[in-house]
Amino acid sequence: MSGLNILHIEDDARTAETVAAAMTKAGDKVIWAADGMTGLHLAAGTRFDLVILDRMLPDMSGIDLVSKLRDVGVDVPVLMLSALGRTENRIEGLDAGVDDYLAKPFEHEELIARVRALHRRANGQSHSAVIIFGDMECHIKARTAHRQGKHVALSPKEFELFKYFMQNAGEIVTREMLLHNVWNLNFDPQTNVIDVNVGRLRRKLEEGFDKPVLETIWGAGYRLHAV
Template sequence: MRILIVEDEARLAGFIQQGLTQAGHVADVAATGPEGLEQAATTPYDAVLLDLMLPGQSGLDVLRNLREFGIQTPVLILSALTDTQHVVKGLEAGAVDYLRKPFAFDELLARLHIIGRKTAGPAGAEALRLADLVLDPLGRVVTRAGKTLNLTNREFAIMELLLRNAGRVVSKTRLAEKVWDVDYDMGSNVIEVHISQLRRKLDRDFAPAPALLETVVGQGYRLREPGAAG
């Protein structure tokens, strides 16, 4: 999942970001209400973790503005305001969940997992398949010809995006938007390096089996069935 953390306490935001990254997610941080609103409105996040007491604009106002803009990204409120009144206001404003501070990080991950399952729906939880390649989104396991591929979190995210668009070219820009942080430098070769490593694990390690990952010069990358036209 790609997650936005809107939190003005730098230490807490850093702790959450580090934990989410280690769990295989991509996490961005915004430190003020206006900054959080702008990022949530312009970047396709899978979830937003939103503090209520923010400088510049309250979390409730950020949430209300997002919903007024028609942005339905799931919002999980993280707040030290623990009374029932604030919980009710947050849920009525459009939050899908409310987690009181301080909280156990494992509980946060569990609640995000539930949000991910609800957002994806039954189809989103199904294994993705192409030829002898299988990806289990919930178990976060990828196999080819029955052998498990040892992928990094970034490589898994790239593989999932490519498999969900099997046969179609995924541009470098889209990869950056879905897999990397908002401050990704489009002039760097980080994506090419990850694709090279993924190609080695997916194709070269299984030679002479047909290659599945293609580079479409000037356009991007795609996974497709061996021998497929296009």
């Protein structure tokens, strides 16, 4: 895999040079934005394959910026880089809509591997199935969601969540199952990351439609049901 078009939003010139050197050597093109607002305008106006985002920017936090990116419809994978590498920092980033989180300092090889893995997942290169349940469709290869034939725009993490619910349609899905299979965590970080993301997915699946499809089973988890 090569030739990705990457947007890097980072105020530190040395880090920007490091990332550009690594990704350019891997065959990719990197556009650099030195502040959040410039990055937001670039991401909204140009189709990138992936965004690499610093957590601490001069005009806004990376956490706020990723939320703004999702709000304006930027649905490409986002990899956050940060000197804050504790578990709670990573969870906060994932909660905001980040798809992966890499602590500084990092090795070039790991950065490239993370970028490649995110891009593979975003393009469903190892899958070809279409899952149909009720009036919903999950196109795994295209990574698209549909309800009643209408496209439902999802972020990469929301799509992973939707796909997992579709793979377990009609069954109760626990928080532990979501943490392990969607967030790749083997422990409960004691945050509202699941509630926030399930809430976003529910709104997107149900707004404009007559009947709800994603049910909260209090004390147990969630269940996707057909209508």
